[in-house]
Amino acid sequence: MAHSEQExxxxxxxxxxxxxxxxxRFQRLLRNAWQxxxxxxxxxxxxxxxxxxxxxxxxxxxxxxxxxxxxxxxVLAVRAPKNGAxxxxxxxxxxxxxxxxxxxxxxxxxxxxxxxxxxxQVECIIVxxxxxxxxxxxxxxxxxxxxxxxPPYERPVGLCLVVAHSGTVAPFKEIFIHPGILWRQFxxxxxxxxxxxxxxxxxADEVRLILTAxxxxxxxxxxxxxxxxxxxxxxxxLTHPILDPDVTGRVTMDHLTRLVTSSLLRAYEQKATNVxxxxxxxxxxxxxxxxxxVVPIDGIPDDDDGELLxxxxx
Amino acid sequence: xxxIETWHSAWSTTFPHRVVPQAxxxxxxxxxxxxxxxxxxxxxxxxxxxxxxxxAALTATPTLAVVPLWMSAVLAECLALPxxxxxxxTYHRELMRLYAPLVPHWKQLNATCVFRVCPECVTQDHLxxxxxxxxxxxxxxxxxVALLRVCQxxxxxxxxxxxxxxxxxxxxxxxxxxxxxxxxxxxxMRKEQExxxxxxxxxxxxxxxxLARALHLVRSTMRKRKMTSVLSLDGTMRYVxxxxxxxxxxxxxxxxxxxxxxxxxxxxxxxxxxxxxxxQFSSLxxxxxxxxxxxxx
Numbered sequence: 001m002a003h004s005e006q007e008x009x010x011x012x013x014x015x016x017x018x019x020x021x022x023x024x025r026f027q028r029l030l031r032n033a034w035q036x037x038x039x040x041x042x043x044x045x046x047x048x049x050x051x052x053x054x055x056x057x058x059x060x061x062x063x064x065x066x067x068x069x070x071x072x073x074x075v076l077a078v079r080a081p082k083n084g085a086x087x088x089x090x091x092x093x094x095x096x097x098x099x100x101x102x103x104x105x106x107x108x109x110x111x112x113x114x115x116x117x118x119x120x121q122v123e124c125i126i127v128x129x130x131x132x133x134x135x136x137x138x139x140x141x142x143x144x145x146x147x148x149x150x151p152p153y154e155r156p157v158g159l160c161l162v163v164a165h166s167g168t169v170a171p172f173k174e175i176f177i178h179p180g181i182l183w184r185q186f187x188x189x190x191x192x193x194x195x196x197x198x199x200x201x202x203x204a205d206e207v208r209l210i211l212t213a214x215x216x217x218x219x220x221x222x223x224x225x226x227x228x229x230x231x232x233x234x235x236x237x238l239t240h241p242i243l244d245p246d247v248t249g250r251v252t253m254d255h256l257t258r259l260v261t262s263s264l265l266r267a268y269e270q271k272a273t274n275v276x277x278x279x280x281x282x283x284x285x286x287x288x289x290x291x292x293x294v295v296p297i298d299g300i301p302d303d304d305d306g307e308l309l310x311x312x313x314x
Numbered sequence: 315x316x317x318i319e320t321w322h323s324a325w326s327t328t329f330p331h332r333v334v335p336q337a338x339x340x341x342x343x344x345x346x347x348x349x350x351x352x353x354x355x356x357x358x359x360x361x362x363x364x365x366x367x368x369x370a371a372l373t374a375t376p377t378l379a380v381v382p383l384w385m386s387a388v389l390a391e392c393l394a395l396p397x398x399x400x401x402x403x404t405y406h407r408e409l410m411r412l413y414a415p416l417v418p419h420w421k422q423l424n425a426t427c428v429f430r431v432c433p434e435c436v437t438q439d440h441l442x443x444x445x446x447x448x449x450x451x452x453x454x455x456x457x458x459v460a461l462l463r464v465c466q467x468x469x470x471x472x473x474x475x476x477x478x479x480x481x482x483x484x485x486x487x488x489x490x491x492x493x494x495x496x497x498x499x500x501x502x503m504r505k506e507q508e509x510x511x512x513x514x515x516x517x518x519x520x521x522x523x524x525l526a527r528a529l530h531l532v533r534s535t536m537r538k539r540k541m542t543s544v545l546s547l548d549g550t551m552r553y554v555x556x557x558x559x560x561x562x563x564x565x566x567x568x569x570x571x572x573x574x575x576x577x578x579x580x581x582x583x584x585x586x587x588x589x590x591x592x593x594q595f596s597s598l599x600x601x602x603x604x605x606x607x608x609x610x611x
Contacts, residue, residue: 064317098330115353
C-alpha cells in the first residue's frame, strides 16, 4: 500500500489565485474606486470570485503594520455582518479588520473608528456580501465616511458595496427609493457615470484562456494535459440554464473550477496522463443533471476491517 | 519582527498600531504608549492583556517593577515582538539572576509603590523609565529634575486611570509633560548617582553569590567597626538585623553598603566565608531558570 502510494501520490488540488478576465474587470473597478475615492455598487453572480478578488486586492494594496507604530491599510475590506441589523455589528466588523481591539461602548467606538481609519490612511472601504446590509449599516457607513471627509481629517474615502446579485432588479433599490433625506444624500455620493455595475462572467474565449492556466497548474500531475480543445464544450455545458439561471451566457469561475478539478481528479485516479472527453462529459452531466439528486450513503467503507469499536463512556 | 502584512496571521493578533519599547522603558509606560498610539483611553492596553486573568494575579504586582511572565508574553504577542524585549521593560531577568532560584518579586527590589514621573522624559519621548521604581532615587539622572508624584492640582499621579487619556492627570486633565520642573541639587544628584552605580552593579553582575558577598561584607565591616546600627540614606538611624540573604531586599543592601561607605570593588574583593548554597546558583544563567518560573505562573 505504502509502495503504491509512493508511485502514485494523492491528487494535489492547487488553490492558486488566478487573475482571470473576471478578476481583472472586477479589480479594475475596485482600483478605480480606490484611486478616485468614488462610490459604487458592484454586482456579480454568486461564485464569480468576488471575495477572492477582494482578498487579492487587499493583499496587494500595500497594507502593513510597522514595528514602530505606523500602520497603513489603504483598502479596508469587511464582510457585511450576518449577526445583526444594528450599526454596532458593522462597527465590530470594521474594528476587527485592524487586529486586537478592546470592547468599548458604542459611542466611543464610533469616534475611535474615525480616528483609526484616518491614522491608518484608509482610502477605500469595500463591503463584501453587501446584499446583507441593512438600513442602519448604510446610515453608519455614510456617517463614518462623512466624518472622515470633514475637518480635521479631510480624507474622502471610496466605497464599494459588492453584492452577490441575480436577476435584473438593481441592488438596494428598495432602500434608496425611500424619500428620506438620508437616502437622497447617500445616493448623491455615488459615482455619476457608473453608480451600479454588474461584472460579467467569462466568455468562451476567456474560458479557453483560463483552461491554459489550469493546464500549467496541473501539468506536473498530468503531464499530457490538454484542456483547451474542450473549451467550447465546457462553455456550452456551463452555460446550461441550470447552472446559469439568469441566462447571462457567461461562465462563473466556481463552476469552471469544479468541472476541471473533478475531471482531473478522476483522470488522475485512473492513472491517466490527460483528461478525456468521456470524463469531462461525465462530470458535466453530474453537475447539470444530478445537481439536486440526493445521494444515499450506505455500506461499509473499503478500508474498514469490519470490527466495531467500543469506547467506554465515562 | 518587521512589518506585518495582511496575509500574516499576526495581523489579527496584534494591536492596530504596534509600539517598540524604548531603551530603559518601563512596562507601564510602554502600555500607555500603546494606548496613545491606538487612540485608546488609559488602561485599555492593560485591560486587553489581563483580560480573563484572576484579580489576584494583578494585585500581586502593585508596582509593576516585575510583571508576571504571562503578562509580558501576551503583550509581546500583541506587538509581535520577541519576549526578550518585553522582559527588558522590568527588572524581571535581573532579579531572577540575583535571587535564584526564587521567583522574581517586586519586594526583592524594595521597589517604591508610589508612582512618579519625570516631566521632561514625558515631554521628549512619552517615556517612563524603569528607574522610576528604584528606591532611593528621587530625581531623573538624565534631566536633573525631581521625580513628581503629585500633580499641581494636589492629587497623587497614577499610571492608569480608566476613561482618561494616557499621560494626563485624571483629576484636572493636566498633561504630565506640563508639570513643573523642580531642579535637583548637585549634592542630591551626586548621591543618587552613587545609588545608581550600586544598582547597576547588582542588576548587571548580580548573582546569589554576589548578594551573599555583599551582606557578609556588611556584617564583617560592622563587626570590625563595632557598630549595630547605621545612618541610612533617608537620614534615620537603622538597627541592622541579621536577615537571611534571600529575604533581604536589594534596596536595603544598597542602603547598608552606601551608609558604610563601601564600594563595589570591596564586594568583588571580599574573600571571607560564604554560605554553601550561594555558590550553587552562581553559574546558572537566567534562561536556565525561566521555565520553572513559567510553570509557577
